[in-house]
Amino acid sequence: MAETHTPRSPFGSIMTRVDLTRLPFVRSMLVARGPQLAVQLAAVAGLLLVIAAGLLGTPVGSRNPATVLVWIAWWAALMIVAVPFFGRLWCGVCPLPLPGEWLQRGALLRPRGRGRGLGLPWPRRLRGLWVQNAAFVIVALFSLPVLTQPRLTALLLAGLVLVAIAISLVFERRSFCRYLCPVGGFIGLYAQAAPLEVRVRDPRVCADHTTKTCYTGSADGYGCPWLVFPATLTSNVSCGVCLECLRTCPLDNVAIRLRPMGADLRRSTPIRIDEAFKSLVLIGSALVYAFVLLGPSSALRAAAAAVGSQSWLAYAAGFLLVTVVLVPGLFLVATRLGPSVGSSHLSAKEGLQRFAPALVPLGLAAWAAFSLGFVLTNASYILPALSDPIGLGWDLLGTTSMPWAPVGGPLVSWALSAIVLVGLAWSSRQVRAVAEDLAGGVRMALPVWGFSFLVTAGLLWVFVA
Amino acid sequence: MGLRRLSPSTTLRAGSEHLARIALALVTLAVPLAVAVAWWGANRSPSAVTIHGRVSEAGGWLPGTLRAVVGSPLQLRLVSDDVVHGFAIGRSDAAPIDLPPGQVVETTLTFDQPGTYTFYCTRWCGPDHWRMRGVIEVSGSQPAAPEVVEPLYESLGIDIDAPHPASAVPQVRPSPERGEALGFEPPEGFRSRPDFIARPPAETWQSLRLDPSTRGLSESQVWDLVAYQWRSATTDAALQEGQALFAQNCAACHGESGGGDGVIALRTPEGVAEAVPAAGATHLAGEQPPSPADFTDPSTMLGASSALLQGKILRGGMGTGMPYWGPILTEAQLWALTDYLWTFQFGETS
Numbered sequence: 001m002a003e004t005h006t007p008r009s010p011f012g013s014i015m016t017r018v019d020l021t022r023l024p025f026v027r028s029m030l031v032a033r034g035p036q037l038a039v040q041l042a043a044v045a046g047l048l049l050v051i052a053a054g055l056l057g058t059p060v061g062s063r064n065p066a067t068v069l070v071w072i073a074w075w076a077a078l079m080i081v082a083v084p085f086f087g088r089l090w091c092g093v094c095p096l097p098l099p100g101e102w103l104q105r106g107a108l109l110r111p112r113g114r115g116r117g118l119g120l121p122w123p124r125r126l127r128g129l130w131v132q133n134a135a136f137v138i139v140a141l142f143s144l145p146v147l148t149q150p151r152l153t154a155l156l157l158a159g160l161v162l163v164a165i166a167i168s169l170v171f172e173r174r175s176f177c178r179y180l181c182p183v184g185g186f187i188g189l190y191a192q193a194a195p196l197e198v199r200v201r202d203p204r205v206c207a208d209h210t211t212k213t214c215y216t217g218s219a220d221g222y223g224c225p226w227l228v229f230p231a232t233l234t235s236n237v238s239c240g241v242c243l244e245c246l247r248t249c250p251l252d253n254v255a256i257r258l259r260p261m262g263a264d265l266r267r268s269t270p271i272r273i274d275e276a277f278k279s280l281v282l283i284g285s286a287l288v289y290a291f292v293l294l295g296p297s298s299a300l301r302a303a304a305a306a307v308g309s310q311s312w313l314a315y316a317a318g319f320l321l322v323t324v325v326l327v328p329g330l331f332l333v334a335t336r337l338g339p340s341v342g343s344s345h346l347s348a349k350e351g352l353q354r355f356a357p358a359l360v361p362l363g364l365a366a367w368a369a370f371s372l373g374f375v376l377t378n379a380s381y382i383l384p385a386l387s388d389p390i391g392l393g394w395d396l397l398g399t400t401s402m403p404w405a406p407v408g409g410p411l412v413s414w415a416l417s418a419i420v421l422v423g424l425a426w427s428s429r430q431v432r433a434v435a436e437d438l439a440g441g442v443r444m445a446l447p448v449w450g451f452s453f454l455v456t457a458g459l460l461w462v463f464v465a
Numbered sequence: 466m467g468l469r470r471l472s473p474s475t476t477l478r479a480g481s482e483h484l485a486r487i488a489l490a491l492v493t494l495a496v497p498l499a500v501a502v503a504w505w506g507a508n509r510s511p512s513a514v515t516i517h518g519r520v521s522e523a524g525g526w527l528p529g530t531l532r533a534v535v536g537s538p539l540q541l542r543l544v545s546d547d548v549v550h551g552f553a554i555g556r557s558d559a560a561p562i563d564l565p566p567g568q569v570v571e572t573t574l575t576f577d578q579p580g581t582y583t584f585y586c587t588r589w590c591g592p593d594h595w596r597m598r599g600v601i602e603v604s605g606s607q608p609a610a611p612e613v614v615e616p617l618y619e620s621l622g623i624d625i626d627a628p629h630p631a632s633a634v635p636q637v638r639p640s641p642e643r644g645e646a647l648g649f650e651p652p653e654g655f656r657s658r659p660d661f662i663a664r665p666p667a668e669t670w671q672s673l674r675l676d677p678s679t680r681g682l683s684e685s686q687v688w689d690l691v692a693y694q695w696r697s698a699t700t701d702a703a704l705q706e707g708q709a710l711f712a713q714n715c716a717a718c719h720g721e722s723g724g725g726d727g728v729i730a731l732r733t734p735e736g737v738a739e740a741v742p743a744a745g746a747t748h749l750a751g752e753q754p755p756s757p758a759d760f761t762d763p764s765t766m767l768g769a770s771s772a773l774l775q776g777k778i779l780r781g782g783m784g785t786g787m788p789y790w791g792p793i794l795t796e797a798q799l800w801a802l803t804d805y806l807w808t809f810q811f812g813e814t815s
Binding site: 041044059062066107108109388390391392400 | 496504507528547
């Protein structure tokens with residue numbers, strides 16, 4: 001059942017990869033389209049409920065499923081469970097691109113003819129993560145009103161569905177997910193840490209396979225919707241776990257495997273600069289969000305919510321300064337200092353490309369801790385919102401009048417701190433491994449460690465102080 | 466016309482696709498339809514009226530005018546769309562109802578008299594909280610009770626908008642206890658409650674000072690008599706009720722200690738506009754209204770009679786930002802509140 005590899009992970013070679021698709025039941029459940037479609041339809045139903053509740057229900061954010069289910073329940077589940085442990089699995093059932101994809105394919109299940117849409121290739125200049133990075137930053141700037149106003153949440157989700165439909169009808173496959181979705185890039189980056197991967201078993205088999213049905217498609221399934229040739233997959237960043245390659249490979253050469261966490265983080269080739277930038281923007285965003293949403297300043301929260309006001313402009317400028325300039329700039333300085341004290345010589349670009357993946361554990365921990373703090377504080381809103389989903393005075397679950405009650409008490413801040421410290425330890429180990437790969441040794445790792453400690457100190461200050 | 470022969474597996478696949486499409490259609494139609502029908506049903510129900518409460522800057526009560534018939538129950542579904550509001554009917558004994566944000570609270574009202582009733586917010590929900598009012602027009606076969614009874618200030622010919630500087634002020638804070646200890650029998654015209662409420666204390670002091678019976682008293686002692694006159698004209702129960710009414714309705718502007726320094730009054734227009742952007746479109750965008758009255762200032766307070774103060778509360782201050790409380794407070798509540806205001810001039814400071 002299991003194939004043994006020599007994983008390049010911080011946990012060393014004691015971990016092996018477990019091929020889940022060698023289990024007949026698991027494989028049949030994954031290959032069959034019914035189970036996946038059932039989950040997708042449930043997700044679509046949830047999306048429709050959220051949009052309807054957001055548009056018709058109470059405008060009180062803490063009582064409306066649109067805000068409560070999406071930004072408290074879903075976000076926490078995504079950041080604390082789904083992404084760290086299952087990577088991009090959510091993307092395989094995410095309802096946002098499904099209407100567009102179904103229209104594009106003209107089918108919900110197997111391929112049925114040519115489908116609809118122009119099928120144009122995504123413009124070459126817009127490939128990579130830059131557009132996605134920009135989309136994330138734009139959404140992030142307006143996040144506080146969206147987080148608290150059900151109608152805005154509903155409009156954002158409906159807008160994303162419409163954009164995804166438009167993109168699907170003009171461009172090929174899941175160009176929306178691959179190049180635009182503001183959450184997709186986020187999930188992809190941190191999916192590298194997940195102990196789950198879709199990979200080919202033997203790339204030589206793919207090389208000899210002339211028709212490459214995993215990319216071109218067959219009667220059994222679609223060519224990779226994420227525009228990836230599975231044989232070249234070296235990380236989870238661009239694999240949407242849609243399972244199509246599992247269905248289209250006639251040679252049973254695609255596997256879904258359990259693996260050591262973070263196995264993607266020490267790739268043999270440098271990552272792209274847009275991916276490195278994404279890593280830094282997300283660390284900066286985690287810092288700002290933690291400070292704004294969990295920090296002591298109500299004036300800052302008010303500024304972040306007052307879109308269009310002078311105070312919001314100041315907040316937006318601060319957000320951009322931290323996420324786009326300060327954090328990437330500090331990291332750049334750290335990677336430039338490293339080579340100068342170490343024995344290796346790297347260009348600025350190479351420094352970013354080599355060391356940025358090492359920050360993934362710290363970034364993931366920061367987001368998980370922030371999300372855990374947020375959900376523990378606000379989880380008691382979930383049952384009342386479900387009990388009266390559109391604000392009509394219902395009490396479906398008998399929990400409508402349940403009062404708000406933060407969970408965890410004083411232990412929460414220590415739990416959040418512990419998560420961040422685990423992330424720091426993991427990232428530090430990654431940093432050292434990268435420095436050693438570059439023959440720079442500990443001295444080369446020192447400045448990047450310093451950067452990581454600085455980020456950690458900022459987060460701990462928010463969580464504890 | 467040709468006949469296309471389908472293999473069993475192709476037929477099965479086509480069947481699966483059709484089933485999937487049916488499932489998708491059910492999901493995409495059922496969820497929005499169920500939500501829309503439930504929403505429409507709740508909002509169109511003839512048996513209950515849904516009233517949404519929002520801070521005044523965002524619209525106040527929606528709808529702001531309701532209609533009811535004497536004897537017919539009026540079912541209300543009250544829901545706050547933003548912060549905690551309270552719902553109460555003016556000049557009524559019914560306890561206010563708290564409205565937590567987003568929660569529907571149902572209540573039923575039955576009116577036994579036709580007329581226009583004011584409902585209002587009982588929670589300090591924002592800078593313009595007092596504007597959060599609506600009316601219920603109740604019709605019935607019997608004629609509406611006369612709503613307008615000539616206020617005392619009008620029958621006394623008091624111009625409540627005119628300045629009212631005190632003609633005299635005490636050097637020491639007057640004490641009703643000291644006044645009582647004097648064992649002085651006030652002369653005719655200074656004994657009854659009507660005597661007290663019709664005349665400003667400063668005027669009362671001057672009249673008493675000129676009365677031969679007070680010749681042996683110091684100026685401060687005469688002020689103590691004035692304070693005692695106030696205390697004799699009211700009751701502990703009235704003062705307690707007045708204190709509660711002041712805390713609930715007045716303290717936010719006039720301050721808990723009556724100094725005109727409540728939290729709302731201290732906020733600058735910019736600060737209010739920042740906190741409540743919609744407020745920038747209301748009076749705060751224009752000229753700033755005068756500061757709330759300082760009840761601790763004897764130079765103006767002692768120049769006002771209780772009738773004048775009651776009139777201001779009843780009618781509100783023209784152009785001053787002072788709300789009108791006539792439709793909200795009963796006659797007894799108005800006087801209890803007026804009596805309480807004198808605690809800021811007479812008695813122990815606390």
